[in-house]
Amino acid sequence: MKEKDILDGEASRLEGMTELKHLNEEVVTSLSREKGEPDWMLKKRLYSLSVFESKPIPTWGVDLSGLKLDDLAYYVKPDVEKVDSLSDLPADLKKTFDALGIPEAERNFLAGNGIMYQSEVIYERMKDRLAKQGVIFMSMDEAVKKHPDLVQKYFMTRCVPPTYHKFAALNGAIWSGGTFLYVPKGVKVSMPVQVYYLVDHPSMGQFEHTVIVAEDDASVEYIEGCSAPMYVKGGLHAGIMEIFVGKRARVRVTTIQNWSKNIYNLVTKRAIVEEEGKMEWVEASLGSKVTMLYPASVLAGRGARAEHFYVSMAGDGQVLDTGAKIVHAAPDTSAYVLSRSISKGSGRAIYRGQVRVNPGATGCSSSVKCDSLLISDESSTATFPTEEVYEPDADVSHEATAGRIAEEQLFYLMSRGFSEEEARGLIVRGFMEPVTKKIPLEYAVEFNKIVEAEVKNGVA
Amino acid sequence: MTLNVEDLYVSAKNGKDILNGVSFTLPDGGVHVIMGPNGSGKSTLALTLAGSPDFVVKSGKVEFDGVDLLSLGPDQRAKKGLFLAFQKQVEIPGVPLKDMIWEAYRVRWSGSGRPSIIDFRKNLSATASTLSFPETFLERGVNEGFSGGEGKKSEVLQMLMLKPKLAILDEVDSGLDVDSLRVVADAIKRFVEDGHSALIITHHFDLLNYIEPDVVYVMKGGKIVDEGDITLARIIEREGYSRWGGEQAGRDD
Ligand SMILES: Nc1ncnc2c1ncn2[C@@H]1O[C@H](COP(=O)(O)OP(=O)(O)OP(=O)(O)O)[C@@H](O)[C@H]1O
Ligand SMILES: [Mg+2]
Numbered sequence: 001m002k003e004k005d006i007l008d009g010e011a012s013r014l015e016g017m018t019e020l021k022h023l024n025e026e027v028v029t030s031l032s033r034e035k036g037e038p039d040w041m042l043k044k045r046l047y048s049l050s051v052f053e054s055k056p057i058p059t060w061g062v063d064l065s066g067l068k069l070d071d072l073a074y075y076v077k078p079d080v081e082k083v084d085s086l087s088d089l090p091a092d093l094k095k096t097f098d099a100l101g102i103p104e105a106e107r108n109f110l111a112g113n114g115i116m117y118q119s120e121v122i123y124e125r126m127k128d129r130l131a132k133q134g135v136i137f138m139s140m141d142e143a144v145k146k147h148p149d150l151v152q153k154y155f156m157t158r159c160v161p162p163t164y165h166k167f168a169a170l171n172g173a174i175w176s177g178g179t180f181l182y183v184p185k186g187v188k189v190s191m192p193v194q195v196y197y198l199v200d201h202p203s204m205g206q207f208e209h210t211v212i213v214a215e216d217d218a219s220v221e222y223i224e225g226c227s228a229p230m231y232v233k234g235g236l237h238a239g240i241m242e243i244f245v246g247k248r249a250r251v252r253v254t255t256i257q258n259w260s261k262n263i264y265n266l267v268t269k270r271a272i273v274e275e276e277g278k279m280e281w282v283e284a285s286l287g288s289k290v291t292m293l294y295p296a297s298v299l300a301g302r303g304a305r306a307e308h309f310y311v312s313m314a315g316d317g318q319v320l321d322t323g324a325k326i327v328h329a330a331p332d333t334s335a336y337v338l339s340r341s342i343s344k345g346s347g348r349a350i351y352r353g354q355v356r357v358n359p360g361a362t363g364c365s366s367s368v369k370c371d372s373l374l375i376s377d378e379s380s381t382a383t384f385p386t387e388e389v390y391e392p393d394a395d396v397s398h399e400a401t402a403g404r405i406a407e408e409q410l411f412y413l414m415s416r417g418f419s420e421e422e423a424r425g426l427i428v429r430g431f432m433e434p435v436t437k438k439i440p441l442e443y444a445v446e447f448n449k450i451v452e453a454e455v456k457n458g459v460a
Numbered sequence: 461m462t463l464n465v466e467d468l469y470v471s472a473k474n475g476k477d478i479l480n481g482v483s484f485t486l487p488d489g490g491v492h493v494i495m496g497p498n499g500s501g502k503s504t505l506a507l508t509l510a511g512s513p514d515f516v517v518k519s520g521k522v523e524f525d526g527v528d529l530l531s532l533g534p535d536q537r538a539k540k541g542l543f544l545a546f547q548k549q550v551e552i553p554g555v556p557l558k559d560m561i562w563e564a565y566r567v568r569w570s571g572s573g574r575p576s577i578i579d580f581r582k583n584l585s586a587t588a589s590t591l592s593f594p595e596t597f598l599e600r601g602v603n604e605g606f607s608g609g610e611g612k613k614s615e616v617l618q619m620l621m622l623k624p625k626l627a628i629l630d631e632v633d634s635g636l637d638v639d640s641l642r643v644v645a646d647a648i649k650r651f652v653e654d655g656h657s658a659l660i661i662t663h664h665f666d667l668l669n670y671i672e673p674d675v676v677y678v679m680k681g682g683k684i685v686d687e688g689d690i691t692l693a694r695i696i697e698r699e700g701y702s703r704w705g706g707e708q709a710g711r712d713d
Contacts, residue, residue, distance in 0.1 A: 415538055
């Protein structure tokens with residue numbers, strides 16, 4: 001058994017894993033059979049496949065020509081069986097998760113903890129107390145079998161239907177893994193539930209599918225972290241997250257994305273928020289070659305609210321295209337979006353957002369702020385806001401700023417003894433703070449460190 | 461610590477000459493005061509000593525504890541024990557003041573014997589309270605939205621915590637209310653009594669009631685045109701700067 005930490009390793013532990021290389025009806029059917037799924041799920045997969053095949057690769061915005069779908073392993077079954085305890089994981093995996101601080105997080109502040117490795121969830125655990133309260137936290141694969149009616153109600157129905165876009169359809173066809181998190185009426189889960197995604201394969205697609213349901217008056221916080229070792233040559237992550245926020249319920253989703261810098265990260269995230277409910281998205285993006293990430297909040301009930309907080313760091317060669325899609329579909333709904341991005345070298349962090357106020361949705365307000373910091377002369381940024389407002393009383397605002405680190409700030413900090421690099425790091429940390437303060441401290445510290453290191457290296 | 465400034469000529473980046481041959485020597489533990497009309501070059505001198513990129517040293521020498529200060533970057537100067545309390549504070553949004561001070565302390569004083577972060581924080585709170593600087597301000601971004609007086613206190617607090625050998629205080633007494641002036645003056649007094657040196661730039665006599673200066677310089681038109689003891693400050697307080705020649709003597713524009 002290799003004892004190296006997978007994230008800094010050169011070779012994966014691929015021997016003994018089965019892969020599905022091509023995508024067609026046969027492959028999809030056999031995967032569904034293998035997983036022992038009910039018929040409706042197979043039908044959904046096949047329908048999604050047909051949608052996927054009928055839609056072209058999107059050509060707006062970001063260049064996806066480097067994405068080689070034919071080279072992908074669409075499904076990789078890990079060589080590890082599901083374990084009940086983190087200590088039962090193979091040594092190299094265990095070492096990786098130790099380094100990521102996962103056992104510690106589970107002990108200290110998580111209500112539930114899960115790990116997805118390659119295409120399967122290999123570990124999940126939830127506090128007994130929550131199970132007694134009726135909270136369901138399990139892999140989507142398992143939920144399809146154990147709670148078919150519940151899953152069928154929410155899985156790619158009114159939140160993210162297969163027709164949403166090409167990569168949503170792809171996920172619908174070949175999805176594997178992901179989480180089903182169900183919080184019954186009135187249950188407030190005080191500590192976060194977390195799932196960690198690890199890819200350890202030179203070129204695979206990870207297509208997890210997560211559904212979170214918070215019934216009326218419930219609340220829950222879900223954290224996801226992702227990484228892949230540097231040897232990964234390419235690959236695609238096209239997960240889906242569908243969220244249902246009941247009346248007066250509250251859901252917060254925090255994603256800390258640190259894929260290796262050659263992965264295409266094309267994810268779909270959408271929440272439907274009922275009366276007086278609140279959805280919060282916290283997106284911290286560091287990794288990937290290309291990210292297209294536009295979490296959507298559909299404010300479907302009167303007084304529903306959404307907050308989107310994004311921070312991204314686009315280093316050399318990266319394109320991080322992120323934004324919020326807000327649909328005001330009911331009166332008195334409100335949204336607040338704050339995006340802070342950093343572009344370094346040839347990196348490009350872009351904000352692409354949409355605000356729509358439907359006819360009849362009176363008394364709505366949306367405030368979008370995006371601030372970009374450019375670290376080097378060649379780095380660039382852009383914002384593409386779209387607004388569609390059908391009610392004249394809507395209060396919709398969009399503010400964007402772009403700038404560089406001020407000389408006088410550098411000098412001030414240097415006069416306190418900080419080197420130029422340290423000073424830059426501090427300024428960048430401060431710039432991100434309005435968003436990073438939303439991330440659990442344990443991760444925010446790590447996130448800041450990574451960004452500061454990135455900002456420091458090769459600025460001169 | 462000794463500071464030896466010799467025939468310093470400095471211009472702004474746009475070419476404008478500001479300092480036209482400044483010389484003085486500040487001995488260890490000394491307290492020197494520079495007074496002078498607006499625009500005479502006091503802040504330029506302070507910023508140049510701290511290593512500001514806004515100014516170009518045309519000629520002259522500055523020795524700080526025997527090393528050629530002008531060859532060092534601003535951070536190296538700070539590490540050698542030089543500190544500048546800025547006349548105009550700079551905001552670093554989102555970086556809590558208390559974190560910045562702790563990290564600055566850490567880069568300045570590495571190695572053993574350094575207090576733990578917990579002891580340091582306690583000391584920081586205690587020091588802030590001697591300045592009547594509200595604890596909550598330590599949580600705010602560095603100088604973020606500070607009022608004029610609060611900004612000055614933030615500078616003095618940083619000085620007290622970082623314990624430089626020499627503090628250049630550029631108008632830390634401007635904009636302070638009566639009570640604040642007293643606590644800030646007391647703090648500087650203690651700092652000096654502990655054996656640190658200070659170069660105080662001020663327009664007002666009040667601060668000097670607390671801290672007896674060794675020498676008072678008069679700067680005008682980018683030159684030191686006179687020096688004396690505290691009586692010189694009293695004269696300036698009474699008469700202004702007219703005795704040192706007509707308006708803008710020595711200025712080239
Ligand atoms: N970066 C700069 N570029 C051009 N001119 C400058 C620059 N900085 C200062 N000056 C000019 O140099 C002169 C001296 O400025 P300085 O700030 O040193 O004066 P000071 O003695 O500190 O004045 P005050 O008492 O008002 O603080 C002024 O005329 C000012 O306008
Ligand atoms: Mg000045």
